[in-house]
Amino acid sequence: MADRKPLYLMTPALVWLSLFMVIPCLLILALAFFRRGIYGGIEYDFTFENIALVFDPLYAGIFIKSAIIAGQAALIASVVGYAAAYAIAAMPKSRQPLLLFLAILPFWSNYLVRTYAWIVLLNREGLIVSVARALGYNQELPSLLYTETAVIVGLVYNYLPFVILACYAPLARMNAEITEASRDLGAGGWTTFRRITLPMTVPGIATGFVFVFVLSIGNFVTPALLGGGQFQMIGNLVYAQFLTANDWPFGAALSMALIAIMMGLLTLQTFATERASGGRVRDADG
Amino acid sequence: MTSALLSIRNVEKHFNKYHAVDGISLDIRENEFFALLGPSGSGKTTLLRMLAGFETPTVGTILLDGKDVSRIPPNHRPINLMFQSYALFPHMTVAQNIAYGLEMEKLPRAEIKSRVEEMMEMVQLPHLAGRKPDQLSGGQRQRVALARSLAKRPRVLLLDEPLGALDKKLRGEMQLELKRIQHQFGITFIVVTHDQEEALVMADRIAILRDGKLLQHGTPLEIYEYPQTRFAADFIGVMNFFPARLVDGALRAADGSAFRATVPDTIGAGEEVLAAVRPERLHLGAGETENRLTGTVRAMAYHGLDLQVHLDTPLSPQPVMLRLTADAAEGHALSIGDTITAGWSARDTRVFAG
Amino acid sequence: MGNRAPLPLMLMILAAVFAFLYLPISVLFALSFNEGGMPTAWSGFSVKWYYSLFANKDITHAALNTLIVAVISTILAAILGTLLAIGVDIRRRKGRFLETIIFAPMIIPDIVLAIALLSFFSLLDVTMGLHTIIVSHVVFNLAFVCSVVRARLKGFDWSIVEASTDLGAPILVTLRRVVIPVLMPAVVAGSLLAFTLSVDEFIIAFFTAGAGRASITLPMQIFSMIRFGVTPEINALSAIVMTLSVVMLALAQRINRGRLPGQ
Known part of the structure; x- marks a missing residue:
C-alpha cells in the first residue's frame, strides 16, 4: 500500500500534463511530417518536405540570424549577469538576499510592459534622443528603435535577472577558504579569479547562457515589438505559419527544429556542468 | 636564547x-x-x-x-x-x-x-x-x-x-x-x-x-x-580540585583535613584556594606520602591500560578520580561501595587562587 | 566568498546593473503621472490616465477575463501541483522520465507550447475561449507550484507521517493535520507566483483564446495597444500591472520564509 500512495497523488497532474502538453507536442511532431492542404488544411500523407524546407537557404538564413542575435544577447547577458552576481556575492552576507531579490524583481513584472519601456526609451521622440538633444547633440540621430541592437537590448534586459540568479548560486556556495588557499599559495586576485573562481562557477554561467539563448531564439514578442515588422526571427516565422500563412505543417517543423536546438544545448550544458564542477565543494565546519 | x-x-x-x-x-x-x-x-x-x-x-x-x-x-x-x-x-x-x-x-x-x-x-x-x-x-x-x-x-x-x-x-x-x-x-x-x-x-x-x-x-x-x-590545569588533561584555605602555611580542606603543598608567593594567608592533583598521582593506601584522603568508591571504568576509580569524598562535591595502573588495580580487588584511602605527595600538589 | 574583491568596482557594477534594470521601468511609472501623456515632455502631475483607464471598456473587460483565467487556473494548479510534489517526494526512486515531464513546461519555448495547444484544440474541434486558456495555463502553473513545494519538501521528514499513521490517524487526516500545515507556506507562495505568471502570460493565451474579442486578456490588450497605436493609458496600465506583480512576489517571498522563487 505504501508504494501505491505516490501514484494516486501524482495521477491527476500527470494526466493533465499528458493530455495538454505531451499529446499536443507529439501532435506537432506528427504534423511536421504531413502535407499542407491546398486551402491551408492538412493532408494526411507522410512527407519530409517540411523538414527539408527548414534547411532551405531562405529559412536556414533566418535560423542563423536568430541564432546570432540570441547568441549575442546570451553572451552580453552572461557577462553582465556574472559581474552583477559576483558583486552581490562580494557584499556583506546580510545584504545579499535583498540585493538578489531586487535583481530578480523586474523578471516578475510583465514581459510586454518591460519591452514596451524600451520603446519609450528608444523611440525617435524617446527619452534617449531627448537627453542627447538636451546635451547639445543636434545631429540627426540614427533610429534606435526597430534595429537589431534594440532587439538584443530588449532580450538582455528581459533575461538578465535570470542569469544573475543562475550565476549567484555557485558563487555564493563557494567556500571562502578555497579562494584564500589560492592567495596563500601565491596567486594574486586576478589569477585567483581566473584559475579558481571562474572555473568553479562555469556551470552557473552555462545555465544562464543556455537559458537566455533558448528563450531568445524562440522569442516572438521582442522582435515583433522592438524589431518592428520587417525583422524576422524563428518565433515570428512560426507565428506567421499558424496565424497568417496558414501552413501548420511547416510551422510544426520549425518548432521541432527549435526544440532540437534547445535539447542539444541543454545536453551540452549538462555535460559541461558535470565536467567543470568535479564534485561538490565541502563547507568549512569551523 | x-x-x-x-x-x-x-x-x-x-x-x-x-x-x-x-x-x-x-x-x-x-x-x-x-x-x-x-x-x-x-x-x-x-x-x-x-x-x-x-x-x-x-x-x-x-x-x-x-x-x-x-x-x-x-x-x-x-x-x-x-x-x-x-x-x-x-x-x-x-x-x-x-x-x-x-x-x-x-x-x-x-x-x-x-x-x-x-x-x-x-x-x-x-x-x-x-x-x-x-x-x-x-x-x-x-x-x-x-x-x-x-x-x-x-x-x-x-x-x-x-x-x-x-x-x-x-x-x-x-x-x-x-x-x-x-x-x-x-x-x-x-x-x-x-x-x-x-x-x-x-x-x-x-x-x-x-x-x-x-x-x-x-x-x-x-x-x-x-x-x-x-584554567590551564583544567583544560589540559584531567585534574582533581579541592577547595581549601591557606592557614599557617598549610592548606585546610572543607572537612578540616590538612594538605601539604608548595604555595605560590602570590597567595596570602587566609585566602580561598584550590588544591589540585592529577589522577595518576594518586595511589592506593596511605603509604609514606604527605597527603591523603578517604572516600567511597562510586564508579569504576576499565580502560585497558588503566582503571579509573571515582571516589565520593567530603573534600569536594565532585568525585575524585584515581587512575590505577593495571598492576596496582590487580593488587586491590575493588568494588563499588568500598571505602578506601589514597595518598599523594606534596610535590604533586598544585595550588591556584580560588 | 572570501576573495577580497575591490569594493568600489563592485559597487560601481551594482549601481550600473541596477540602473539598467530599474531605469526603464521607473520611466514608465513617471510617465503614467504625466499630464500631457507625451513621453518627451513633462507637463505636470496628474492621475487622469488612471481614470481614463478604468473608463475604458476594452481594458476593464480584458482585466476581468485575466482575473477569471488567473484565479481558476491557479486554484487548479495549486491542487494538482501540490499533490504531484508530494507524490514525487514520497517516491524515492527518481525517474528521469518523470523529472523531464515535470520540468518540461518550464523550459519548452512558449511559442511551441502555444501552437501545440492550438493544433490540439482545433483538431478536436474544441471551441476556444477562456476555458481553453485556463486549461493551458494550468500546464505551466502546476509545474511551477510543484517546483516551489518540492523545494520545501527537501529535507522534510516523512517519518512524522508514519508517526501520525502509527498513532491511528487515517491517511486523509494525516494529510490534513500533518502534511498540509507544513506545506502551506510553499503552496501559498507557489500559488501567488503562479497567479502572477498567469496574469502576465501572453503568448499561450494569444494562441488559445479563439477568434474575436470575447476572451481577450490583459496582456493581449497591452500587446495590441503597443502595436497599433500607443495611448498614454498604457503607461498607467503598465504601472498597475507591474505593481501587482511586485506585491505578489514580495508576498510570496515573505510567506515562504525568504526562500527566493525560481532558484
Whole structure:
C-alpha cells in the first residue's frame, strides 16, 4: 500500500500534463511530417518536405540570424549577469538576499510592459534622443528603435535577472577558504579569479547562457515589438505559419527544429556542468 | 636564547569592539613544532590568520627573520596555511593542486613536475596523481592539502585544526606522520588545535590561549605538570580540585583535613584556594606520602591500560578520580561501595587562587 | 566568498546593473503621472490616465477575463501541483522520465507550447475561449507550484507521517493535520507566483483564446495597444500591472520564509 500512495497523488497532474502538453507536442511532431492542404488544411500523407524546407537557404538564413542575435544577447547577458552576481556575492552576507531579490524583481513584472519601456526609451521622440538633444547633440540621430541592437537590448534586459540568479548560486556556495588557499599559495586576485573562481562557477554561467539563448531564439514578442515588422526571427516565422500563412505543417517543423536546438544545448550544458564542477565543494565546519 | 624565526609582538586584533586577539607576544623558533591551544573563541584562529596574512593586526607587529611582515599580503609571504577544510581545488587533479603554488612562483615546468612527484612521494600518494579531490578519502585529502602547502617550501607552515576532520584512529597515525614530515623537511610548523592531547603529542612547545590572551607557554611537560592557572590545569588533561584555605602555611580542606603543598608567593594567608592533583598521582593506601584522603568508591571504568576509580569524598562535591595502573588495580580487588584511602605527595600538589 | 574583491568596482557594477534594470521601468511609472501623456515632455502631475483607464471598456473587460483565467487556473494548479510534489517526494526512486515531464513546461519555448495547444484544440474541434486558456495555463502553473513545494519538501521528514499513521490517524487526516500545515507556506507562495505568471502570460493565451474579442486578456490588450497605436493609458496600465506583480512576489517571498522563487 505504501508504494501505491505516490501514484494516486501524482495521477491527476500527470494526466493533465499528458493530455495538454505531451499529446499536443507529439501532435506537432506528427504534423511536421504531413502535407499542407491546398486551402491551408492538412493532408494526411507522410512527407519530409517540411523538414527539408527548414534547411532551405531562405529559412536556414533566418535560423542563423536568430541564432546570432540570441547568441549575442546570451553572451552580453552572461557577462553582465556574472559581474552583477559576483558583486552581490562580494557584499556583506546580510545584504545579499535583498540585493538578489531586487535583481530578480523586474523578471516578475510583465514581459510586454518591460519591452514596451524600451520603446519609450528608444523611440525617435524617446527619452534617449531627448537627453542627447538636451546635451547639445543636434545631429540627426540614427533610429534606435526597430534595429537589431534594440532587439538584443530588449532580450538582455528581459533575461538578465535570470542569469544573475543562475550565476549567484555557485558563487555564493563557494567556500571562502578555497579562494584564500589560492592567495596563500601565491596567486594574486586576478589569477585567483581566473584559475579558481571562474572555473568553479562555469556551470552557473552555462545555465544562464543556455537559458537566455533558448528563450531568445524562440522569442516572438521582442522582435515583433522592438524589431518592428520587417525583422524576422524563428518565433515570428512560426507565428506567421499558424496565424497568417496558414501552413501548420511547416510551422510544426520549425518548432521541432527549435526544440532540437534547445535539447542539444541543454545536453551540452549538462555535460559541461558535470565536467567543470568535479564534485561538490565541502563547507568549512569551523 | 636562540633567535626567533617568527616574532609576535604585542599583537591585537579588534573586530569593532570585540578584541579577538588581545595583546599576544610570542617567539617561535626555527624548526619548531609549535601548538596554539585553546577552546573556540580563544583567538587562536584569528592569530593564525594574521600570521598567514588574511587579517592585519590592529595593534602590534609580526616579524619574520626580523622583518615586519604584518602588512604583506598572503600571496607574498613565505608562510603557507593548511586550511581546516583543506580547501582543495575541486576542479583540479591532485597533481594540479600540488603544482598550483609552484606555478605561481613561475618555476620551470620540469622542476614543477619533479617537485610535485617528490611531494606525492612524501605523502605516499603517487598513485592518485590524476584523481580529483572528491574521489579521495578524508585522510587522502588531508595528505594532498599538506603536500600542496609544503611544496612551496615555506619558512613556516600553519596548520588549522589539521586533524579535526579525521576519525580517531586515523588521527593518531597522522599525529606521528606530521611529526615525521616536519622533521624531514625541517620547516617550522605552527598548528592550531582545541585538542589538548593532540598538542601534547605533537608539539615541541605549546601556547595556551583564552579570550584572546596568552595564558602560558612552554614544553608539553611544563604545561602538563606545572599549569599556571586553574584554567590551564583544567583544560589540559584531567585534574582533581579541592577547595581549601591557606592557614599557617598549610592548606585546610572543607572537612578540616590538612594538605601539604608548595604555595605560590602570590597567595596570602587566609585566602580561598584550590588544591589540585592529577589522577595518576594518586595511589592506593596511605603509604609514606604527605597527603591523603578517604572516600567511597562510586564508579569504576576499565580502560585497558588503566582503571579509573571515582571516589565520593567530603573534600569536594565532585568525585575524585584515581587512575590505577593495571598492576596496582590487580593488587586491590575493588568494588563499588568500598571505602578506601589514597595518598599523594606534596610535590604533586598544585595550588591556584580560588 | 572570501576573495577580497575591490569594493568600489563592485559597487560601481551594482549601481550600473541596477540602473539598467530599474531605469526603464521607473520611466514608465513617471510617465503614467504625466499630464500631457507625451513621453518627451513633462507637463505636470496628474492621475487622469488612471481614470481614463478604468473608463475604458476594452481594458476593464480584458482585466476581468485575466482575473477569471488567473484565479481558476491557479486554484487548479495549486491542487494538482501540490499533490504531484508530494507524490514525487514520497517516491524515492527518481525517474528521469518523470523529472523531464515535470520540468518540461518550464523550459519548452512558449511559442511551441502555444501552437501545440492550438493544433490540439482545433483538431478536436474544441471551441476556444477562456476555458481553453485556463486549461493551458494550468500546464505551466502546476509545474511551477510543484517546483516551489518540492523545494520545501527537501529535507522534510516523512517519518512524522508514519508517526501520525502509527498513532491511528487515517491517511486523509494525516494529510490534513500533518502534511498540509507544513506545506502551506510553499503552496501559498507557489500559488501567488503562479497567479502572477498567469496574469502576465501572453503568448499561450494569444494562441488559445479563439477568434474575436470575447476572451481577450490583459496582456493581449497591452500587446495590441503597443502595436497599433500607443495611448498614454498604457503607461498607467503598465504601472498597475507591474505593481501587482511586485506585491505578489514580495508576498510570496515573505510567506515562504525568504526562500527566493525560481532558484
